Amino acid sequence: MSFTLYNWVLSGNCYKVRLLASLLDVAYETVAVDFHPGQQHKSEAMLALNPAGTLPVLVAGDLVLTETPAMLAWIAATFDPSGRWWPTNDARAMAEVMEWLAFSSALTATSGEARLKAVLDRPIDLPKALAGAERCFRQLEQHLVERRFGGGVWLVGDHPTIADIACFPYVALSPDGGLEHDAFPAIREWLYAIRGLPGFKTMPGIHELHELREGEAVHG
Amino acid sequence: MSLVYAKNDWYAIAAADEMTLGQQRQTLLLGTPLTVTATDEGVVVRDDQGKTYPYQIKFDHVWTALGDAPRALFDIPEGDEPGRRCVPCGVVRVKCSPLRAVENFLDIAHFPFVHTDILGAEPHTEVEPYKVEIREEQDEVWATKVRFFQPKAAKSAGSGITTEYEYRVPAPTVAVLYKTCPPKPEAQDVIAIFVQPRGEEECDVWPWMALYDDESSFEELVQFQQEIFLQDRSILENQLPHRLPLDPKMEIPTRADMTSVAYRRWLKKRGALYGAMTEVA
Numbered sequence: 001m002s003f004t005l006y007n008w009v010l011s012g013n014c015y016k017v018r019l020l021a022s023l024l025d026v027a028y029e030t031v032a033v034d035f036h037p038g039q040q041h042k043s044e045a046m047l048a049l050n051p052a053g054t055l056p057v058l059v060a061g062d063l064v065l066t067e068t069p070a071m072l073a074w075i076a077a078t079f080d081p082s083g084r085w086w087p088t089n090d091a092r093a094m095a096e097v098m099e100w101l102a103f104s105s106a107l108t109a110t111s112g113e114a115r116l117k118a119v120l121d122r123p124i125d126l127p128k129a130l131a132g133a134e135r136c137f138r139q140l141e142q143h144l145v146e147r148r149f150g151g152g153v154w155l156v157g158d159h160p161t162i163a164d165i166a167c168f169p170y171v172a173l174s175p176d177g178g179l180e181h182d183a184f185p186a187i188r189e190w191l192y193a194i195r196g197l198p199g200f201k202t203m204p205g206i207h208e209l210h211e212l213r214e215g216e217a218v219h220g
Numbered sequence: 221m222s223l224v225y226a227k228n229d230w231y232a233i234a235a236a237d238e239m240t241l242g243q244q245r246q247t248l249l250l251g252t253p254l255t256v257t258a259t260d261e262g263v264v265v266r267d268d269q270g271k272t273y274p275y276q277i278k279f280d281h282v283w284t285a286l287g288d289a290p291r292a293l294f295d296i297p298e299g300d301e302p303g304r305r306c307v308p309c310g311v312v313r314v315k316c317s318p319l320r321a322v323e324n325f326l327d328i329a330h331f332p333f334v335h336t337d338i339l340g341a342e343p344h345t346e347v348e349p350y351k352v353e354i355r356e357e358q359d360e361v362w363a364t365k366v367r368f369f370q371p372k373a374a375k376s377a378g379s380g381i382t383t384e385y386e387y388r389v390p391a392p393t394v395a396v397l398y399k400t401c402p403p404k405p406e407a408q409d410v411i412a413i414f415v416q417p418r419g420e421e422e423c424d425v426w427p428w429m430a431l432y433d434d435e436s437s438f439e440e441l442v443q444f445q446q447e448i449f450l451q452d453r454s455i456l457e458n459q460l461p462h463r464l465p466l467d468p469k470m471e472i473p474t475r476a477d478m479t480s481v482a483y484r485r486w487l488k489k490r491g492a493l494y495g496a497m498t499e500v501a
Contacts (some may be wrong), residue, residue: 009443010450032439036446037235037310040439119453121313121424175454204450208336 001078003028003060006049008035010119012112012169013068014056015203020072020165022201024079036120069101072162084159096156100163106136107170114177115170126178133179137187140171144186153193160197168194172206222493226250227287229391229492232414232426234282235308239263248418250286250494279428280308281414294360294390298398298410299430307438309427309445311416316456317495318393318417319464321425323483324452325395325413326387328368329476334451337371341380344369347476354486361389361486363479374409375444376433377402389483392492393417404432411445420495421462425449463497 005021007014007030021028033055034040042053050057050066058065058074065071076086087093110132117124143155155163172191175181181188194200195209202208227250234245239258247254254273257264265273265284275284279299299306314321324330329347331340350366366385373383386398386408393415398408410430415423427445436444465471466488473481487496 009447032437032443034439034442037238037308038439038442118315119313119450121311175457202336204447205454207334207454 001060002026003058003075004031005029006031006033006046006055006057006059008033008041008055010204011035011055012115012173012203013054013108015169015206016068016165017056017058017071017075018203019168019201020075020085020162021079023160023165023197023199024075024085025199026075026079069104069162069166072101072166076162084157084161085165086162087157090157093157093161097161097163100155101166103136103140104163104166104170107133107167110136111170111174111177111179114179115173116177118177130177130179133174133177137171137174137179137184140167141184141186144190148186148189153190155190160194164190164194169203169206176205222491222496223250224287225491226392226417226494228285228290229287229393230276230283230285230290230293231393231416232279232281233265233284233416234263235310235426236277236280236282237308239282247416247424249284250417251419252286254284256282256284279412279414280306281426281428291391294358294394296396296410296412296430298408301430304410304430304432305438305441307429307431307441307445309429309442309449311424311426312446312449312453313418313422313424314453314456315422316459317421317463318415318423319487319495320456320459320462321413321415321423322389322393322395323464323480324456325397326363326389326479326483327477328366328385329474330455331368331370334455335448338448339370339373340368341371349475350478352478352482354482358390359490361387361479361482363387363482373400374402374431374433375436375441376431387479389486392487392490392494393423401432403435407432409433413449417495461497463495466493466496467499 005017005028035055040046041055047053052066054066058071065074073086083089110129113124114126114129114133116122117126154160171187231249233247233249234256241258241260243258245256253268255266263275263282265275273284273286275282278293279296283293332342332345348367350363352363355362364386368383369380370383371380373381383400388396390396396412398410401407401409412428414426414428417423427449429445466484
């Protein structure tokens with residue numbers, strides 16, 4: 001069982017899928033979609049596949065997924081036999097992960113939008129998007145501080161989950177849109193923890209941890 | 221003073237294929253808001269006061285100049301060669317001096333660290349000696365005989381190769397590179413950036429390529445270039461000072477920076493100081 005990802009290399013949402021696949025060591029095919037400047041995600045062929053005209057789109061046989069959280073859940077459920085990345089056996093953990101999956105959409109709608117304005121000059125209200133992103137970041141920071149007090153590193157439980165992957169890109173990429181991480185120390189720690197995961201994959205704007213050498217990963 | 225000089229160069233301000241009849245683009249060039257409109261008599265470039273400016277279509281972009289006596293637009297003859305695919309890669313905004321965007325494009329030493337596993341990889345970090353000259357006749361900066369090991373030099377490159385580069389600066393905010401073309405070793409791929417200075421510390425960058433590659437899809441070629449350029453963006457936005465320092469006392473170059481040194485000298489000599497700082501602030 002594998003899948004095809006309709007992909008734009010600079011999209012944070014496409015990156016979520018690439019990142020999880022890399023962490024779980026899953027091979028897959030990509031089809032490059034020219035989101036910019038071609039607007040190809042709104043082309044007839046792409047709209048036939050995904051009427052919402054968004055990226056990414058994941059196709060596995062006759063399964064077509066257009067929402068990133070659904071893709072992450074499907075990939076984890078299919079390729080992670082340990083069940084830790086998408087903890088369906090634990091009602092509470094599963095529900096908490098779903099909370100953060102919903103929160104990741106708010107990050108896309110604020111930090112992600114700010115980035116589209118700053119990088120591609122899309123018609124977006126930048127101050128409004130940044131203010132929204134900052135509100136999201138404060139909520140995330142508070143949660144991560146509380147988690148730290150309890151000895152936790154990840155958003156939910158004692159292992160990274162698809163919640164971390166769903167929230168990571170548009171937090172990590174926020175400096176692209178003009179929101180720096182300096183005021184959010186717990187968020188910075190969490191970003192480092194994710195970047196230190198074995199199998200971590202970068203995207204433009206998210207750099208590798210050069211200071212980490214083999215065998216010294218923060219979290220195994 | 222620096223603005224007067226800058227106004228007499230041509231700048232890419234729109235993608236030609238997006239300027240279909242009736243399309244309009246609002247933009248900013250050297251601090252001047254412009255409206256670019258595609259009419260049935262061609263493109264009209266107009267400022268807020270209604271003043272119109274000349275335009276020409278070259279290298280898949282619309283170019284304009286704001287000054288009364290613009291210098292001739294340089295040529296990239298390879299763009300007209302049959303068999304090459306010309307690939308305009310869209311526009312990316314960067315909050316940095318237009319000159320810094322050009323200088324970064326001319327730098328080889330950062331490849332292994334910023335474009336890891338694509339344009340460079342550790343431990344192949346050494347920049348071998350290369351040749352830099354200012355060609356007085358064309359009034360251009362050239363770096364030649366640049367050789368560098370690259371794991372994935374182009375979309376068409378199957379595995380790592382030692383790539384040969386030539387760099388050319390034909391105008392203060394344009395950089396062109398010629399590099400080994402993996403599927404056609406006797407030819408060179410051409411990759412350029414046309415930098416549109418919005419202000420002295422903000423620019424719109426239009427990457428453009430003229431390649432021999434019959435295998436890759438257009439979408440893959442665009443994304444290959446976008447990925448590389450976006451890897452530079454966050455670094456460019458964090459460079460200090462924001463304007464390019466032309467005073468040799470401000471930074472200590474190494475041998476690998478010869479192109480940058482020549483570029484900075486050339487800017488200074490011409491008085492192309494828009495986006496630059498000339499003395500210690």
